[in-house]
Amino acid sequence: MKPAPFDYCAPESLDEALSRLGNSPGAKLLAGGQSLIPMLNFRLLSTDLLIDLTKISELRGIQPHGRSVRIGALTTHQDVETSPLIRERFPLIGEAMRHVAHLAIRNRGTVGGSLVHADPSAEWPLLAVLLNARLQVAGLGGQRLIEAQEFLVGALTSSLSDDEILVRIDFPALPRHTAWAFDEVALRAGDFALCAAAVTLSTGGSFLTGGPRITDARIALAGVADTAIRAPAAERMIRGQRYLTLELVDQAAVCARDAISPNADLHASADYRRHLCHVLVKRLLGEAARSSAAFAPSSAPVVEGK
Amino acid sequence: MPFKKRIRVTVNGVRHERSVEPRLLLSDFLRHGLNLTGTHVGCEHGICGACTVLVDGRSVRACLTLAVQADNAGIRTIEGHGNAQSMSALQKTFKRCHGLQCGFCTPGFLATIEDMLNKYPLESEGRIRELLSGNLCRCTGYQNIVDAVLMARDERAQAEPVNRQVEKE
Numbered sequence: 509m510k511p512a513p514f515d516y517c518a519p520e521s522l523d524e525a526l527s528r529l530g531n532s533p534g535a536k537l538l539a540g541g542q543s544l545i546p547m548l549n550f551r552l553l554s555t556d557l558l559i560d561l562t563k564i565s566e567l568r569g570i571q572p573h574g575r576s577v578r579i580g581a582l583t584t585h586q587d588v589e590t591s592p593l594i595r596e597r598f599p600l601i602g603e604a605m606r607h608v609a610h611l612a613i614r615n616r617g618t619v620g621g622s623l624v625h626a627d628p629s630a631e632w633p634l635l636a637v638l639l640n641a642r643l644q645v646a647g648l649g650g651q652r653l654i655e656a657q658e659f660l661v662g663a664l665t666s667s668l669s670d671d672e673i674l675v676r677i678d679f680p681a682l683p684r685h686t687a688w689a690f691d692e693v694a695l696r697a698g699d700f701a702l703c704a705a706a707v708t709l710s711t712g713g714s715f716l717t718g719g720p721r722i723t724d725a726r727i728a729l730a731g732v733a734d735t736a737i738r739a740p741a742a743e744r745m746i747r748g749q750r751y752l753t754l755e756l757v758d759q760a761a762v763c764a765r766d767a768i769s770p771n772a773d774l775h776a777s778a779d780y781r782r783h784l785c786h787v788l789v790k791r792l793l794g795e796a797a798r799s800s801a802a803f804a805p806s807s808a809p810v811v812e813g814k
Numbered sequence: 815m816p817f818k819k820r821i822r823v824t825v826n827g828v829r830h831e832r833s834v835e836p837r838l839l840l841s842d843f844l845r846h847g848l849n850l851t852g853t854h855v856g857c858e859h860g861i862c863g864a865c866t867v868l869v870d871g872r873s874v875r876a877c878l879t880l881a882v883q884a885d886n887a888g889i890r891t892i893e894g895h896g897n898a899q900s901m902s903a904l905q906k907t908f909k910r911c912h913g914l915q916c917g918f919c920t921p922g923f924l925a926t927i928e929d930m931l932n933k934y935p936l937e938s939e940g941r942i943r944e945l946l947s948g949n950l951c952r953c954t955g956y957q958n959i960v961d962a963v964l965m966a967r968d969e970r971a972q973a974e975p976v977n978r979q980v981e982k983e
Contacts, residue, residue, distance in 0.1 A: 509859075510839070510842075513835065513836075514836055516819060516880070516882050518882075541883070542860060542878055545839075545877075545879070546859035549859055550859065558836065558880075610863070610945075611873055611929060611933075611945055612863065612866050612872075612875050612925075612926060612929070613860065613875065613878075615873060615874055616872075616875075616879065696947050697943070697944040698947045698948055699947075
């Protein structure tokens with residue numbers, strides 16, 4: 509239960525970190541260490557050199573960029589949870605942070621570390637996929653932008669190359685009238701989600717365009733596939749609708765459920781995960797529709813019926 | 815063999831300078847390097863919470879932190895809380911509520927609770943249980959620990975009615 513020996517360095521700039529990484533095949537990058545250190549402790553992983561990124565202040569912080577928000581890869585979950593900018597622009601992200609592991613883990617774990625680790629049931633990949641986040645990645649040859657869905661390749665696998673470092677994550681602004689909901693089911697608070705889901709519903713339009721409608725609907729799921737995924741077919745059933753009926757919400761949830769083929773493990777069978785997907789999507793669509801009624805009472809896509 | 819690294823830490827107000835192997839965990843550094851065996855080691859992969867200590871005021875898992883990462887940090891372990899002759903306020907509430915039996919998990923709980931009390935208003939028992947979920951206790955069934963947190967929260971609210979960091983909602 510102790511790591512195998514390794515060397516350690518803590519560069520203070522991104523360029524220095526990139527050159528250390530480029531010169532040391534077999535090196536590992538250390539962010540918050542809340543997934544990497546357990547793997548080193550168990551000797552599931554070993555490395556010749558650990559490059560600690562936490563001293564690089566340019567990789568930390570939450571900044572507005574136009575109407576979008578940029579989060580430095582080394583920003584901790586706790587910093588995001590308590591950020592006034594996140595509270596104002598992405599309350600959905602703030603709410604989701606309460607579900608990220610436990611307080612002591614949130615104090616050290618980082619946004620970028622979680623995305624690069626790419627655990628299929630973690631919250632950050634789910635948020636990135638839902639919010640169409642773009643990930644800025646730096647290598648010795650320069651920087652590139654990767655869409656969240658392309659970044660997350662599979663279970664514990666991202667499209668980051670061995671010589672690259674995730675720098676920051678851009679969360680593009682949501683349309684002005686957007687309601688959201690997030691929830692997950694785990695055995696204990698803070699455990700990995702058996703199924704996590706988040707939805708957004710954006711409304712727009714006027715009588716000139718035939719009356720207000722749901723212009724954008726997004727449904728994202730985690731814990732039910734190799735990576736966080738969207739439910740595009742279910743989203744299409746919602747998009748363009750004037751109202752959401754209970755029947756439609758249920759049909760969309762069934763559609764999301766039937767599109768997944770989750771794995772079974774010690775904690776939940778595949779069928780149970782499918783069931784949770786149905787229940788969560790149905791509940792969250794209803795919740796988002798009801799909260800959109802609060803900001804646009806006359807044009808709300810409220811759930812009609814019982 | 816990798817070179818040892820020189821680190822300087824302040825633990826419970828006392829400065830230490832040591833050379834450590836990069837792979838040395840903070841939990842082992844505290845226990846074997848500084849002989850502060852009040853920090854307990856349970857699972858060594860961040861599940862049980864027994865090794866939780868305060869690093870620069872934030873609760874962290876000492877088993878998921880390398881000693882080299884604590885360079886220049888201020889650390890508070892259970893030894894910094896108090897002793898049998900003069901217990902900290904939080905230790906007293908644990909005693910009054912019978913918040914421990916065997917005591918193995920207690921140092922980690924106290925670090926977590928200290929951080930919780932500083933960060934959140936802890937408006938409900940449900941919220942307290944949610945925040946305690948990262949620490950495992952096999953003796954108490956948690957009820958008495960929750961009671962101790964409620965008592966500590968109310969004592970602090972009386973002592974310092976303003977200056978509380980207010981959570982969203």
